[in-house]
Amino acid sequence: MDKGYIENGFIVDLANVKKTSEIIYELSRVLDMPESKGKHICLKLGSVNLSQAELTSIKAHIELMESQLAFISTSSTQTLDSAAALDIKISEFTNEVEAPSFETKEVNDETTEALDNIFGEEVEQVVDNKEIKEVVHHDDVPLEQVVHKSDEEQANEAESLPTLYLRKTIRSGQSISSDGNIIVIGDVNPGSEIIAKGDITVWGILGGIAHAGSEGNNFARIRALKLNPVQIRIGEVFARRPDTVNLPYIQKSSEYVPEEAFTYKGSIVIKKIHDEN
Amino acid sequence: MTGRVIVITSGKGGVGKTTTNANIGTALARAGNKVVMIDTDLGLRNLDLLLGLENRIVYTIVDVVEERCKLKQALVKDKKNPNLCLLAAAQTRDKTAVTEEQLKDICEKLKKDFDYILVDCPAGIEQGFQNAVAGATEAIVVTTPEMSAVRDADRIIGLLEAKEEIKSYKLLLNRVRPNLIKSNDMMSVEDVVEILSADLIGIIPEDTGIITSTNKGEPIVNDEKSLAGLAYRNVAQRIMGEEVPFLNLEEETSVLAKVKKFFSNLIGKEK
Numbered sequence: 159m160d161k162g163y164i165e166n167g168f169i170v171d172l173a174n175v176k177k178t179s180e181i182i183y184e185l186s187r188v189l190d191m192p193e194s195k196g197k198h199i200c201l202k203l204g205s206v207n208l209s210q211a212e213l214t215s216i217k218a219h220i221e222l223m224e225s226q227l228a229f230i231s232t233s234s235t236q237t238l239d240s241a242a243a244l245d246i247k248i249s250e251f252t253n254e255v256e257a258p259s260f261e262t263k264e265v266n267d268e269t270t271e272a273l274d275n276i277f278g279e280e281v282e283q284v285v286d287n288k289e290i291k292e293v294v295h296h297d298d299v300p301l302e303q304v305v306h307k308s309d310e311e312q313a314n315e316a317e318s319l320p321t322l323y324l325r326k327t328i329r330s331g332q333s334i335s336s337d338g339n340i341i342v343i344g345d346v347n348p349g350s351e352i353i354a355k356g357d358i359t360v361w362g363i364l365g366g367i368a369h370a371g372s373e374g375n376n377f378a379r380i381r382a383l384k385l386n387p388v389q390i391r392i393g394e395v396f397a398r399r400p401d402t403v404n405l406p407y408i409q410k411s412s413e414y415v416p417e418e419a420f421t422y423k424g425s426i427v428i429k430k431i432h433d434e435n
Numbered sequence: 436m437t438g439r440v441i442v443i444t445s446g447k448g449g450v451g452k453t454t455t456n457a458n459i460g461t462a463l464a465r466a467g468n469k470v471v472m473i474d475t476d477l478g479l480r481n482l483d484l485l486l487g488l489e490n491r492i493v494y495t496i497v498d499v500v501e502e503r504c505k506l507k508q509a510l511v512k513d514k515k516n517p518n519l520c521l522l523a524a525a526q527t528r529d530k531t532a533v534t535e536e537q538l539k540d541i542c543e544k545l546k547k548d549f550d551y552i553l554v555d556c557p558a559g560i561e562q563g564f565q566n567a568v569a570g571a572t573e574a575i576v577v578t579t580p581e582m583s584a585v586r587d588a589d590r591i592i593g594l595l596e597a598k599e600e601i602k603s604y605k606l607l608l609n610r611v612r613p614n615l616i617k618s619n620d621m622m623s624v625e626d627v628v629e630i631l632s633a634d635l636i637g638i639i640p641e642d643t644g645i646i647t648s649t650n651k652g653e654p655i656v657n658d659e660k661s662l663a664g665l666a667y668r669n670v671a672q673r674i675m676g677e678e679v680p681f682l683n684l685e686e687e688t689s690v691l692a693k694v695k696k697f698f699s700n701l702i703g704k705e706k
Binding site (some may be wrong): 348 | 589590629632
């Protein structure tokens with residue numbers, strides 16, 4: 159990737175904007191100023207997902223305002239793909255202004271040790287809040303491709319575990335854990351958590367936190383009529399709800415297709431369970 | 436006589452617990468029941484203000500448990516309705532001044548003389564909540580169609596389900612704004628009921644009249660013209676076991692809306 163260097167241009171920072179319409183609006187506002195005519199624009203986008211069509215219209219809009227789109231930067235893979243298809247350059251911005259340097263005194267080992275004693279060593283944490291990946295929705299991948307060799311084994315293992323059967327709504331603040339599988343007939347509402355050594359099956363909407371295979375079994379499965387968990391954890395793999403669909407409560411529908419979550423190459427993948435499978 | 440002890444709770448603050456308490460209590464008393472309201476929000480009492488009874492309080496619930504007065508002496512009679520009484524909270528103490536056992540005891544004693552004992556619960560899930568719930572056998576969970584209020588109501592329902600003494604709980608949806616629901620800017624009544632999977636006892640529309648009635652110390656149920664007042668009277672009837680259909684809030688009843696509708700029809704016809 160190129161470093162974001164431009165001549166005769168400026169950066170438009172829209173990293174926090176979530177909607178295409180807002181991007182267009184903000185751009186119109188900036189580009190309407192006479193001093194921005196005929197300049198090169200570096201568009202800094204955040205996690206917003208743009209299709210090719212949306213990106214084309216943004217580019218066209220910039221050109222209409224007598225400017226040019228030089229680079230974009232984004233954290234969304236969809237936008238990256240769209241940009242690549244449209245031949246729009248992608249860049250990573252670097253801060254041109256150097257961060258102010260503070261005078262630092264040498265910290266001796268004794269002080270470090272003392273500080274460690276007070277705050278504890280947090281550096282070696284495996285899961286970092288920022289590093290939790292988003293859940294990947296995979297509807298087009300044929301199931302054969304993602305079936306693991308140990309799938310049969312896993313099914314047998316889950317069957318050998320005891321099962322906790324609950325026929326109620328799991329509400330905010332409630333925590334259910336089990337050394338076996340958990341089956342909930344009802345909704346698992348946001349603010350609650352379910353932790354099972356084996357599989358988790360919810361006959362309703364799963365909106366809280368679900369952790370299957372809590373003792374390190376990465377082959378455990380989580381199923382629900384609708385998966386809308388804040389976080390989903392399978393064995394040692396964590397995933398969070400994508401920011402684009404960050405709605406704690408979703409409408410009930412009779413048209414839900416049951417979904418299943420499992421790990422695939424270190425990510426958590428959600429797949430709809432259709433009849434034909 | 437054995438009265439029903441109903442706790443009115445919500446988890447979240449500011450959703451209208453106390454307003455609901457004052458209005459349902461007044462409506463039940465208007466229907467001829469003997470009603471007593473207990474304010475358990477020690478240190479942050481409000482129920483007396485809503486009823487306009489602040490100036491009549493001599494003894495509070497803390498005086499009762501600390502045996503400075505008899506229970507009957509501490510009951511403040513309503514200005515209009517002799518069937519309605521208030522057992523006020525102490526403003527100068529905190530939640531630890533009364534225990535769960537003491538509240539249970541007070542409820543048991545009041546059951547003999549009253550049809551309905553409404554317990555006004557403080558916000559939160561700490562000792563204040565535990566105290567308020569201690570003597571009750573029924574609960575009304577007040578919530579508004581907002582994510583945060585619904586989440587807290589969900590938490591409260593979970594706690595109520597865990598209490599053996601609470602035999603039933605009902606949902607009261609407050610501050611509903613039909614035009615916001617119509618434009619999809621507010622969760623609909625159905626959404627909230629489905630999320631919380633609880634039975635509904637009332638839908639109260641947002642009403643600016645509540646503010647003036649609170650300031651005047653005059654519950655809105657006494658205002659025959661108010662839609663919120665009518666909704667509260669319906670809730671009281673449902674508590675008494677009558678079947679009353681829910682208000683259709685979709686229909687706009689304000690004069691302005693009618694005028695708008697008239698003109699839009701007129702323009703529509705001309706085209």
